[in-house]
Amino acid sequence: QSVLTQPPSASGTPGQSVTISCSGSSSNIGNDYVYWYQQVPGAAPKLLIYRNYQRPSGVPDRFSGSKSGTSASLAISGLRSEDEADYYCATWDDSLSALFGGGTKLTVL
Amino acid sequence: QVQLQESGPGLLKPSETLSLTCTVSGGSMNTYYWSWIRQPPGKGLEWIGYIYYTGTTNYNPSLKSRVTISVDTSKKQFSLKLTSVTAADTAVYYCVRTRGGRSDFDYWGQGTLVTVST
Numbered sequence: 001q002s003v004l005t006q007p008p009s010a011s012g013t014p015g016q017s018v019t020i021s022c023s024g025s026s027s028n029i030g031n032d033y034v035y036w037y038q039q040v041p042g043a044a045p046k047l048l049i050y051r052n053y054q055r056p057s058g059v060p061d062r063f064s065g066s067k068s069g070t071s072a073s074l075a076i077s078g079l080r081s082e083d084e085a086d087y088y089c090a091t092w093d094d095s096l097s098a099l100f101g102g103g104t105k106l107t108v109l
Numbered sequence: 110q111v112q113l114q115e116s117g118p119g120l121l122k123p124s125e126t127l128s129l130t131c132t133v134s135g136g137s138m139n140t141y142y143w144s145w146i147r148q149p150p151g152k153g154l155e156w157i158g159y160i161y162y163t164g165t166t167n168y169n170p171s172l173k174s175r176v177t178i179s180v181d182t183s184k185k186q187f188s189l190k191l192t193s194v195t196a197a198d199t200a201v202y203y204c205v206r207t208r209g210g211r212s213d214f215d216y217w218g219q220g221t222l223v224t225v226s227t
Contacts, residue, residue: 002153035212043216044203088154090212098156098167098212
């Protein structure tokens, strides 16, 4: 059971938009930045969003992040088949530990 | 382009010590933190701990009693030792460059599967 709560699954059809949520508390999300990682099957995770909403070079602007209070969201617009992957949120906790959400498996129907 | 490569035994017996090394290429180790993160088969990610290039460490409280991370900047390597392993330690282990000593993991190794089995 992860401290950061994500829905286990999400889905959408090509071209649609989908949002993945990440819920925490005042000792983690409420007190630090949120990061999002994309993991396609068989590969290492990849940094998708850092410091709540910033995109690393090369990440399409179809991906956007936001944070409000103790929750954060990852939005993906214009879904594409290659977006099918597991998505993890992460943040830092007051216990001086990095935390990950349990992950959300995104299926592109 | 920064690249990280894990190396070490892939099969251990219960009670043995897991030892992995990560070799960094394409960039300096200076000013960065260097983490180990693991992922049991079919499960989510777990942060094990990190080391700053100066040698300062911080470990996941749940693993702290069994974990040691060390760094050798002259060889551009950092290492993980996890003692008294059990089947629950079976996982893909990733070495990861970390910005700012938080959860900003920007470069990942490809990962190495370590299996604990009799």
